[in-house]
Amino acid sequence: MPTSPPSASSPTAPLEFASVFARLSPHVKALDACLREQIQAFEPEVREMADYCIDTSGKRIRPALVFLSGWQDDAVSPALVKVAAVIELVHLATLVHDDIMDEAGLRRGRDTAVKSFGPEAAVLLGDALFAHALHLAAQFPTTAVCSAVGESTRRVCAGEIIQTMRRGTTAITREDYYRVIDLKTAELFRVSCHLGSQLGGYDDDFVAAATIYGRQLGIAYQIFDDLADFFGEEGKIGKTLGTDLVSGKLTLPLLELADALKPTERAALMSEITGQAATNMELRLRQLRELDIFDRVNEALESQLRKGERAIGAFAALPAVPRLLSLAEVLRAQVKLLQP
Amino acid sequence: MPTSPPSASSPTAPLEFASVFARLSPHVKALDACLREQIQAFEPEVREMADYCIDTSGKRIRPALVFLSGWQDDAVSPALVKVAAVIELVHLATLVHDDIMDEAGLRRGRDTAVKSFGPEAAVLLGDALFAHALHLAAQFPTTAVCSAVGESTRRVCAGEIIQTMRRGTTAITREDYYRVIDLKTAELFRVSCHLGSQLGGYDDDFVAAATIYGRQLGIAYQIFDDLADFFGEEGKIGKTLGTDLVSGKLTLPLLELADALKPTERAALMSEITGQAATNMELRLRQLRELDIFDRVNEALESQLRKGERAIGAFAALPAVPRLLSLAEVLRAQVKLLQP
Numbered sequence: 001m002p003t004s005p006p007s008a009s010s011p012t013a014p015l016e017f018a019s020v021f022a023r024l025s026p027h028v029k030a031l032d033a034c035l036r037e038q039i040q041a042f043e044p045e046v047r048e049m050a051d052y053c054i055d056t057s058g059k060r061i062r063p064a065l066v067f068l069s070g071w072q073d074d075a076v077s078p079a080l081v082k083v084a085a086v087i088e089l090v091h092l093a094t095l096v097h098d099d100i101m102d103e104a105g106l107r108r109g110r111d112t113a114v115k116s117f118g119p120e121a122a123v124l125l126g127d128a129l130f131a132h133a134l135h136l137a138a139q140f141p142t143t144a145v146c147s148a149v150g151e152s153t154r155r156v157c158a159g160e161i162i163q164t165m166r167r168g169t170t171a172i173t174r175e176d177y178y179r180v181i182d183l184k185t186a187e188l189f190r191v192s193c194h195l196g197s198q199l200g201g202y203d204d205d206f207v208a209a210a211t212i213y214g215r216q217l218g219i220a221y222q223i224f225d226d227l228a229d230f231f232g233e234e235g236k237i238g239k240t241l242g243t244d245l246v247s248g249k250l251t252l253p254l255l256e257l258a259d260a261l262k263p264t265e266r267a268a269l270m271s272e273i274t275g276q277a278a279t280n281m282e283l284r285l286r287q288l289r290e291l292d293i294f295d296r297v298n299e300a301l302e303s304q305l306r307k308g309e310r311a312i313g314a315f316a317a318l319p320a321v322p323r324l325l326s327l328a329e330v331l332r333a334q335v336k337l338l339q340p
Numbered sequence: 341m342p343t344s345p346p347s348a349s350s351p352t353a354p355l356e357f358a359s360v361f362a363r364l365s366p367h368v369k370a371l372d373a374c375l376r377e378q379i380q381a382f383e384p385e386v387r388e389m390a391d392y393c394i395d396t397s398g399k400r401i402r403p404a405l406v407f408l409s410g411w412q413d414d415a416v417s418p419a420l421v422k423v424a425a426v427i428e429l430v431h432l433a434t435l436v437h438d439d440i441m442d443e444a445g446l447r448r449g450r451d452t453a454v455k456s457f458g459p460e461a462a463v464l465l466g467d468a469l470f471a472h473a474l475h476l477a478a479q480f481p482t483t484a485v486c487s488a489v490g491e492s493t494r495r496v497c498a499g500e501i502i503q504t505m506r507r508g509t510t511a512i513t514r515e516d517y518y519r520v521i522d523l524k525t526a527e528l529f530r531v532s533c534h535l536g537s538q539l540g541g542y543d544d545d546f547v548a549a550a551t552i553y554g555r556q557l558g559i560a561y562q563i564f565d566d567l568a569d570f571f572g573e574e575g576k577i578g579k580t581l582g583t584d585l586v587s588g589k590l591t592l593p594l595l596e597l598a599d600a601l602k603p604t605e606r607a608a609l610m611s612e613i614t615g616q617a618a619t620n621m622e623l624r625l626r627q628l629r630e631l632d633i634f635d636r637v638n639e640a641l642e643s644q645l646r647k648g649e650r651a652i653g654a655f656a657a658l659p660a661v662p663r664l665l666s667l668a669e670v671l672r673a674q675v676k677l678l679q680p
Contacts, residue, residue: 041494042498043495043498043502045501045502046501049501097463101460117505118504119441120504121504123441124501124504125501127466127497128501130471131470131490131493131497132490134489134493135486135487135490137486138484138490139483141483142483143478143480143481143482143483143486146475146477146478146490147475150471150476151471153467154383154475155383157468158382160464161386161465162385162386164461164464183383
């Protein structure tokens with residue numbers, strides 16, 4: 001079943017993002033209610049389509065970051081729910097647009113918006129979702145949420161643009177790689193922790209620390225995702241392996257592989273990236289395993305994660321901190337499941 | 341020269357939108373400077389692409405509405421310049437996305453963003469422009485601008501979605517037609533007058549009146565645009581005639597034509613809309629002329645325009661009013677140029 005979502009196919013995994021959400025259950029219920037409420041704001045003729053896009057089946061990592069970084073007690077704060085909804089709507093809008101570009105037909109086990117409504121309507125639906133997110137952000141007493149979300153979204157798009165323009169090119173350094181994942185993935189993680197801790201009433205020192213943690217977790221999460229593209233079991237992670245290589249994206253596993261290969265073999269890999277040669281996936285997957293690329297990439301991931309943990313370590317007594325740290329543990333457990 | 345912009349090909353037209361801008365010259369200079377400044381806010385890697393999209397060669401009707409509806413004296417107000425820039429950025433973002441959907445290669449005499457950078461980057465660039473517009477909107481002391489612009493953009497997208505989903509369908513009433521143009525075109529005209537008059541310091545009564553005027557002018561402007569699709573001289577308006585019919589869009593001229601035709605002829609027109617029959621453009625253009633469709637549509641346009649003029653008529657002593665009314669006169673002059 002290549003299309004079933006990861007959570008459905010590994011129900012016995014020891015630590016999953018879903019496990020964090022079990023503890024957040026009343027918050028997630030309030031978030032779902034808030035997202036459902038937003039559908040009413042859309043023009044009647046497009047409500048059904050907006051409803052389709054406001055999918056509540058995702059992992060909701062960004063809302064979890066908002067809730068956990070703003071955690072004070074078990075009470076569900078309406079401000080945190082609203083900002084979590086704003087960020088999730090922005091994320092859903094980017095998914096709608098991503099699926100158009102990737103010509104993806106399925107996401108989370110059902111037809112994508114582009115498959116259901118066509119590319120024209122999907123571009124506009126993504127725009128409408130994003131516009132509504134910003135309208136919702138304007139319901140806060142100050143412009144802080146609008147400003148932060150507007151800026152973050154621009155940065156996410158910039159990261160995606162840079163990645164798109166670089167596809168099939170090989171002059172990519174680790175610095176280039178980190179720059180792109182910092183923008184395209186870590187930015188929304190970062191702003192989730194920033195706004196969460198701020199609206200949770202924490203002081204500037206902790207807000208700054210939580211913001212660093214969010215960013216580092218986002219970078220580590222993207223490295224995990226890039227690792228899963230080569231090291232997942234196809235049945236378990238619910239997708240085809242090696243799509244990044246096929247689409248000409250030089251991610252960290254491939255950068256590490258290039259370094260570990262002899263010059264002639266490395267040149268062959270590069271012509272697969274540029275599309276001059278057909279991808280020899282079987283060979284590349286074997287090389288990735290034989291040259292211990294998993295461990296090298298995992299080290300890089302760990303180093304990013306530890307930077308984040310150090311940033312909030314000094315605030316261990318705050319109720320938000322052990323909860324935030326639990327997300328890093330979940331990520332580690334997920335990485336471990338990929339280990340060859 | 342089918343690709344040259346209208347203003348370049350009819351330099352001697354008596355009243356053009358450009359003539360309004362001659363009087364607004366210091367404001368437009370300040371707007372251009374503000375838009376150029378925004379490019380610096382984009383990530384260095386995408387700045388050149390953002391620069392390309394922030395095209396300053398358009399008619400700038402929406403900024404003109406902001407300036408004219410907020411007019412108090414000749415001074416250039418920084419708040420009006422900033423809100424004009426926000427609305428123009430949203431408009432430019434929608435153009436970038438429109439050109440992807442229309443597979444347009446040229447706009448204003450040069451390659452579109454989608455032609456220059458590909459559809460993937462163009463989707464993301466439109467998103468980034470829109471995100472930055474909202475970030476800029478958050479620089480006002482209150483959330484009012486963010487809220488209004490976020491909501492208006494959602495409505496513009498909803499209008500475009502409804503239009504897209506209806507393409508090639510024939511069960512469309514005048515009410516349906518007006519609903520779509522109210523959303524897709526009149527909404528940004530409306531919010532331009534709303535925010536312009538409000539930031540210009542006018543009282544609630546005039547703000548409400550100016551908002552109605554903006555909306556009515558927007559509806560009339562779209563009717564003009566739909567008329568120009570059939571009645572322009574190809575050389576003069578710089579585009580092919582009849583594209584709405586070819587793409588299955590039942591605009592007001594076609595609705596009027598359908599009413600004026602005998603049942604069998606009307607059925608033939610409808611099968612051209614649905615794509616079941618090939619378009620007989622020569623016949624349709626002749627029928628549009630012979631059955632006086634221009635006059636009928638122009639009457640509908642006039643009726644919309646007069647509603648707007650009546651709304652602000654009671655405020656004739658305010659400095660904004662004669663200036664706003666001049667835009668209606670420019671539109672009338674433009675419509676007259678189309679008369680067969």
